[in-house]
């Protein structure tokens with residue numbers, strides 16, 4: 001385990017406002033990497049006390065039970081991470097607004113929710129970081145896109161980058177590109193799981209045991225990702241290199257092309273980004289016409 005005293009994150013208190021799977025992925029990554037102490041992390045949700053107890057038992061994080069404890073956590077934490085579903089965010093941010101102090105850093109992981117809408121809901125000149133993480137943060141292999149509002153200080157930027165850097169890689173982008181990040185990596189693990197499901201099912205159809213099909217698929221996906229990462233080569237070049245004319249890979253790739261694989265992936269990613277914008281627009285409209 002790393003020495004937490006060297007992490008800028010170790011000295012701050014973090015409140016996860018919304019304690020679902022994304023919040024868990026981030027704080028679990030921080031705790032398991034040894035970068036945050038569990039007793040500096042508080043979890044707040046709307047009503048599910050069993051979930052908070054479970055998170056406390058599993059990771060040692062502090063559950064904010066009851067209205068007073070929730071408000072105290074939100075008032076006193078240095079960083080507040082917004083982790084509720086987009087549809088719940090307007091109501092949650094309205095309750096948060098009167099509790100905030102100007103020096104607190106707000107980090108949102110909510111799909112579609114713009115910095116402008118957060119400012120409308122929270123009021124004032126708050127320091128806001130908009131992020132699009134993914135659930136692979138749980139195992140330190142997350143990929144997070146990050147944008148900063150003008151009021152985020154360089155030191156706060158460093159904190160946010162350290163926080164998400166502790167659970168994977170980070171890419172700073174201009175805010176309008178956060179939806180693109182959502183399409184590529186925010187939702188990305190689901191595409192890869194879908195591909196893996198298909199590979200395992202086909203392996204079983206061809207007679208492999210489920211265990212063998214699963215093991216071969218996992219190692220293949222891991223190996224291919226590592227090849228791209230370690231060689232620095234373009235995936236298209238690596239694909240060409242393993243495709244001999246008239247061979248088996250050529251036959252498989254031609255079949256994928258017949259089913260318009262690339263077109264389907266492209267449309268899926270564009271639709272994901274568009275859906276994030278639609279959800280953001282719905283929250284903006286709720287924020288401006290309550």
Ligand SMILES: NC(=O)c1ccc[n+]([C@@H]2O[C@H](COP(=O)([O-])OP(=O)(O)OC[C@H]3O[C@@H](n4cnc5c(N)ncnc54)[C@H](OP(=O)(O)O)[C@@H]3O)[C@@H](O)[C@H]2O)c1
Pocket residue numbers: 017018019020021022023044045046047048049051083084085086088091092109110111112132133134135186187
């Ligand atoms: N999952 C992903 O792969 C992923 C990737 C990138 C970004 N995100 C973003 O992360 C956010 C959370 O997603 P998720 O999958 O973690 O959702 P989730 O598992 O459904 O968790 C949502 C959490 O928000 C809490 N909540 C709802 N309304 C609240 C309120 N008014 N005050 C306090 N807490 C409230 C819920 O509490 P109760 O259970 O008590 O209602 C629950 O703990 C979403 O906005 C999503 O866009 C998710």
